[in-house]
Amino acid sequence: MHLILTGATGLVGASVLHNMLAQESISRISILSRRPVKMAEGHEKARVIIHKDFKTYEKALLDELRNAQGCVWALGVSQNDVDKKQYVEITHDYALAAARAFATIHPDAPFTFVHVSGEGATQTPGMLTPLFARVKGQTETALVDLGKQNPMFKVYNVRPGGVDWTKHPEIHPFIPKQAMFKKALMPLNLVYPSIMTPTREMGKIMTELAMSKGEPLEGKGIGMEGRLVSNLAIRRMAGL
Numbered sequence: 001m002h003l004i005l006t007g008a009t010g011l012v013g014a015s016v017l018h019n020m021l022a023q024e025s026i027s028r029i030s031i032l033s034r035r036p037v038k039m040a041e042g043h044e045k046a047r048v049i050i051h052k053d054f055k056t057y058e059k060a061l062l063d064e065l066r067n068a069q070g071c072v073w074a075l076g077v078s079q080n081d082v083d084k085k086q087y088v089e090i091t092h093d094y095a096l097a098a099a100r101a102f103a104t105i106h107p108d109a110p111f112t113f114v115h116v117s118g119e120g121a122t123q124t125p126g127m128l129t130p131l132f133a134r135v136k137g138q139t140e141t142a143l144v145d146l147g148k149q150n151p152m153f154k155v156y157n158v159r160p161g162g163v164d165w166t167k168h169p170e171i172h173p174f175i176p177k178q179a180m181f182k183k184a185l186m187p188l189n190l191v192y193p194s195i196m197t198p199t200r201e202m203g204k205i206m207t208e209l210a211m212s213k214g215e216p217l218e219g220k221g222i223g224m225e226g227r228l229v230s231n232l233a234i235r236r237m238a239g240l
Contacts, residue, residue: 002028002067003210004102006054007074011163012116014171015203016072019047023207030065039174047050054094057101059119066105070112070210073098079132087131092139099146103153112154112214114206115143118162119195119231144227154214157224158206160197168199197231201238205229 002022007013008031017039020029031037049064054075073095079087099113121136122129140157146157158192165175175207209229216226221233229237 001026001069001211002030002065003207003208004030004032004065004071005074006032006071006098007076008033008039008048008115009035009174009176010076011165011171011175011199012072012076012143012160012202012206013072013074014039014167014175015165015199016074016206017046017203018168019200019203019207023211024206025211028068030068038160039171055097057098062101062105065102066227068102068170069110070114070212070214071098071102072114072116072206072210074116074206076116079130083230084131088135091132091135092142095139096142096146098145099153099155103146103150107150107152110154110213112156112210112212113143113147114156114158114210116206117157117159119159120216121157121159132212140224140228144224147227155215155227156209156217156229157227158209158234159231160202160234161194162196163199163202165199170197194235195231198238198240201240202234205234205237208232227230 003026005013005151006018008017021043022027028043029046030215031040031046031048033048034052034192037048040048077090095115102111117140120133122133123137123141127132143155147153221230221236
């Protein structure tokens with residue numbers, strides 16, 4: 001199986017890549033990245049494709065991805081690190097550009113697009129809704145709508161909660177230094193574990209979703225007609 005991955009140098013993407021590399025049934029991983037990916041070095045099945053413009057996909061690149069069956073779209077940025085225009089571009093425009101391009105690579109066979117969203121994203125924003133929640137929600141809706149227009153393009157919007165990397169030492173040498181506010185969340189594992197998302201289990205679930213045929217999901221924590229996987233559902237599916 002051939003899968004595509006973005007955001008591999010970030011926390012979520014690194015957790016997914018670690019799981020993909022361990023999956024014997026995955027024979028090729030095409031990693032789209034602006035820069036080299038250290039975790040991929042030395043792994044024959046992982047190919048890093050340096051891609052500078054995530055709004056443009058030339059025919060030559062799509063030809064390289066022609067037999068990919070799925071993608072985990074983990075590319076993202078904090079709303080605190082960029083201005084509003086940049087945040088919308090990276091969060092919404094990049095994801096939609098890639099989805100539209102990937103929907104064309106083999107339109108007669110299923111392609112599963114796993115979009116990494118986040119808890120707090122909403123389709124019903126209010127006056128006090130933060131930017132990330134509003135834009136993530138808009139992106140989720142646009143991707144599901146694209147899937148309805150292209151029956152073979154299967155979308156899952158996955159919403160991790162507080163991402164916990166502390167029990168996943170294999171990825172520690174490869175992830176960015178985590179902000180202090182994220183470290184401050186770690187004690188919540190003891191008090192409110194249900195709002196946390198361990199990276200090892202998260203990476204496994206996202207990989208398995210990308211490997212699937214993309215059929216609508218059911219069960220507690222599933223929404224958007226089987227296309228939304230909340231943190232509650234991630235934990236349930238992981239047996240937590």
